[in-house]
Amino acid sequence: MNRYESIRQQVADYGKKLVHEGYLKGTGGNVSIRVPGEAALAITPSNRDYLTLTPDDICVYTFDQEKIAGDLKPSIEMGLHIAVYQNRPDVGCVMHTHQDFASALAILKKPLPALFDEQVRFLGRSVEIIPYAPSGTGMLAKQVRRMVNNHHNAYIMKNHGVLCMGPTAERAYHNVLLLEKAATAYLLALFSGQKVNTIPLSIREIAFQKLRSEQKKIKKQLDELNEKDA
Template identity: 50%
Template sequence: MDRYLEYRKDIITCCQWLCQNGFFGTLLSAGGNVSIRVPDEPALVITPSGRPYMDLVPSDICVMGFDLNRIDGHLAPSIETAMHAGIYQTRSDVGAVVHTHQTYASIFALINQPIPALFDEVCLAIGETVDIVPYAFSGTPELVENVKQTVDNGCNCFILKNHGALNLGQSLKDAWKNAELLEKTAQAYYHALSIGNPVSTLPDSTIEKVRQLRAGIGHL
């Protein structure tokens, strides 16, 4: 029996929804990648390299150790496996990673501009600022290090400069939802900036309340 089967099936469901809704750039794309941390093991379940998402079957999904050695699966894992492993090793609270090429977040990846605190419900889920991860070529140790040094701020969404977006969560459902929240926020912020009027960010008192709630020391 495949003890990783449910993780594999969940990843395929998530990937196909993201693909059909434009989060990977095109319907036929194999860009982006999704992973789940294996509980109580230094391992992750992750999408393979170069395989169109709409064609995936459970046996295509790879299981890799944090040391990047193969545990199960017959295909080459995502080129970004080391990045996912680095996130799990840096952030013990993260149980899943969704790396996308979603359109509006990618705009901010090109203009190298973080997204500030704009909506309280979004900040509660993803943190107060969507920071920029400095550019490095995909799949390189330099990108892994840049990601590890940026994601330790406790937030759940990040923009990869000239690349795309990173969405983290305690579960795959959370990371998937955070990808949607990021795109909603990026789209609203882009259109607000295009008008030319000053953009209203959340007041400091609200940001402090969000910090307390995210730290588990506050209440509504």
């Protein structure tokens, strides 16, 4: 299964990077990358130390959850990752973490308003709360499927953690960092007890349209590729 080698390497590398930067701890969280041109993904295995992961440990599965490569059990959140890829053709990588400050918002059930233009440009108009459902369940995947239709790239999962995505692994990783930075500033501002100011609505819309036009461009390119194949 050599053709999946580089994608599996990338999943393992980003898992380690998230641990080193403190966004993943122990065996919590998971990372996946869409296999280009196939209804399949490469995802971190269940319950494994990220620091010891090799490309062979990364599971490659179809969107019907049939195994293509890898002998370990895939992450229990695989259904949630698949729900994102099936509903968002612009997404090439999904990262689920339990990062500290955004997780605090998850237990406060506080969505993140539009605080910075860079935040809106890459994450969306706001960072909304995905209603609670237990880890690894179809119910949680269903909630995710419903939420990602707002075209945002970051979500807070109530009483759980966060879900970030992007067209590439590099951008999904950038979005994890951006979310944590905005969540930290927001929590500190809330602690002050003073009014939190958001960016002007007109600027929010301009920034969000940049994200949307990029997403539409990716979808158009994929549609053209699929037409060629058909």
